[in-house]
Amino acid sequence: MYCRLCFQKPNNIALSESAVTSISTLGITNFSGLIPAEIFNFSSLLTLKGFILIIIGGFLIGFGTRYANGCTSGHAIMGMSNLQWPSLVSTCCFFAGGLLMTWVILPIIMKL
Amino acid sequence: MKNLKFLALGILFGFILIKGEVISWFRIQEMFRFQSFHMYGVICSAIVVGMISILIIKKFKIKTFSGEEIKIDPKEFTKGNVIGGLLFGLGWAMTGACPGPLYALIGSGSLIVIAVLLSAVFGTYIYGVLKDKLPH
Numbered sequence: 587m588y589c590r591l592c593f594q595k596p597n598n599i600a601l602s603e604s605a606v607t608s609i610s611t612l613g614i615t616n617f618s619g620l621i622p623a624e625i626f627n628f629s630s631l632l633t634l635k636g637f638i639l640i641i642i643g644g645f646l647i648g649f650g651t652r653y654a655n656g657c658t659s660g661h662a663i664m665g666m667s668n669l670q671w672p673s674l675v676s677t678c679c680f681f682a683g684g685l686l687m688t689w690v691i692l693p694i695i696m697k698l
Numbered sequence: 699m700k701n702l703k704f705l706a707l708g709i710l711f712g713f714i715l716i717k718g719e720v721i722s723w724f725r726i727q728e729m730f731r732f733q734s735f736h737m738y739g740v741i742c743s744a745i746v747v748g749m750i751s752i753l754i755i756k757k758f759k760i761k762t763f764s765g766e767e768i769k770i771d772p773k774e775f776t777k778g779n780v781i782g783g784l785l786f787g788l789g790w791a792m793t794g795a796c797p798g799p800l801y802a803l804i805g806s807g808s809l810i811v812i813a814v815l816l817s818a819v820f821g822t823y824i825y826g827v828l829k830d831k832l833p834h
Binding site: 595609621626638639645646647648650652653656657659663666669670673675677678679680681683684686688692 | 727731733741747772781790795797818819821826
């Protein structure tokens with residue numbers, strides 16, 4: 587029993603109530619699994635919203651990581667552990683980009 | 699055979715990413731909306747553990763398995779730290795994933811993430827093409 591729990595994939599993430607409310611306002615109703623199945627599926631790849639989130643989003647991760655010379659592991663965790671100030675700058679920029687997307691751009695994309 | 703230890707560490711890393719729920723799109727949204735301590739707790743404790751590990755490695759001059767000295771190169775600052783960082787942040791909030799979690803998500807059964815990964819690899823290629831023209 588315990589072992590089965592150990593290897594079970596988290597299904598219904600215990601999000602805070604406020605997060606459920608906010609994410610619902612984006613039009614997401616399915617909270618099961620690790621990613622919202624409504625956006626991230628093969629048929630939504632052919633819609634404008636799905637294409638932007640899956641393909642453009644992926645492109646930005648790859649391009650940004652190379653350009654910034656590191657990602658969350660390389661800068662936020664390893665760089666900060668090693669007290670590297672360029673990593674602190676990058677981590678702040680990761681967050682600034684994420685906040686801009688979450689609060690300003692994502693609500694627009696979700697309405698497409 | 700001697701590369702098996704890297705495989706074991708990689709499997710452990712993927713396992714922890716999944717069980718820690720840090721590869722969840724929902725958790726990343728929750729983090730950017732400041733609605734839970736979960737992600738901040740994970741990242742901050744990872745930094746503390748990293749700091750202690752680096753201190754121990756430096757203090758006791760711990761060597762790698764093959765006996766080499768462990769050297770962690772200092773990070774050099776370029777404009778890319780800012781511009782690339784902002785672009786990465788946008789992608790992070792869109793897909794709810796950063797490079798490591800992409801692999802863990804695919805392994806956990808979300809096959810659509812293969813499209814995100816291919817696009818990310820294409821992004822690194824385009825960076826290589828444009829490198830000399832971008833401000834650094």
